[in-house]
């Protein structure tokens with residue numbers, strides 16, 4: 001007989017730990033399963049979370065983990081959950097070692113995985129001089145030279161926002177063609193448009209173009225495509241919805257998915273992403289999971 005928990009939380013980063021904390025404080029028996037691949041692990045500092053602004057992302061997560069694991073009803077398993085099945089009161093979760101646990105409720109806090117355009121040099125600079133979110137990393141560019149690399153329509157949004165953080169060049173790279181109205185909107189915000197194809201990104205954040213020119217930047221922004229980091233929500237039959245960057249698990253205001261007894265929180269369950277938002281969702285998911293355990 002596998003061990004039974006009141007709740008298994010899959011994903012032990014900001015959202016999952018926030019959910020687990022609420023459950024722990026309600027003296028519920030919780031297992032957190034975590035594969036240790038936080039989305040912001042590439043960045044040296046995390047910004048935008050009050051009380052923690054500018055701290056290394058791992059330090060924030062490590063403090064949270066230590067506080068949650070201090071509760072005696074919480075267990076931690078470093079593993080990748082590969083399968084989830086069952087129904088409310090009777091879920092089963094299997095990890096990559098073949099170990100199985102039973103759970104009355106599930107909380108999916110798996111985050112998302114980013115896919116960047118296949119431009120040489122981009123991935124290696126992700127989180128260091130190539131970013132996705134101006135609120136997270138724009139301020140530190142000190143109103144310097146900013147490049148936005150187009151991935152599609154969604155990049156218009158980045159290009160129009162970023163002039164509040166510096167002088168912006170919008171690199172179209174053959175991936176996006178603004179229409180007349182969009183060009184006028186870019187001009188009104190003072191955005192320079194560079195139509196040439198990108199050969200590679202080199203140095204700190206220099207965009208080398210196919211025609212031999214290069215444009216040195218202090219930072220680059222690119223809208224990644226995202227997908228939910230684990231197949232578990234799909235296996236359980238959770239409904240998804242489309243966001244500007246990719247599909248995410250549909251939840252209601254209590255973070256309940258379309259499957260009774262399954263809750264989801266953090267990047268995996270929303271279109272706009274940040275540590276603060278993930279923590280907020282996690283707190284709601286934890287409380288709602290407890291409510292569901294008490295009242296069905």
Ligand SMILES: Cc1cc2nc3c(=O)[nH]c(=O)nc-3n(C[C@H](O)[C@H](O)[C@H](O)COP(=O)(O)OP(=O)(O)OC[C@H]3O[C@@H](n4cnc5c(N)ncnc54)[C@H](O)[C@@H]3O)c2cc1C
Nearest residue numbers: 011013015035036037039040047081111127266267274275
């Ligand atoms: C480069 C970069 C920099 C960023 N900088 C900032 C910033 O400065 N400020 C900010 O607010 N936001 C920042 N973000 C966004 C932030 O990282 C996310 O919003 C936040 O990490 C979401 O938290 P989460 O708990 O939902 O997911 P994550 O932090 O991504 O954690 C998900 C966890 O679930 C685990 N997991 C996934 N699937 C499984 C499975 N099947 N079994 C077990 N475990 C699993 C993962 O290994 C991971 O540990 C940044 C993002 C990137 C890409």
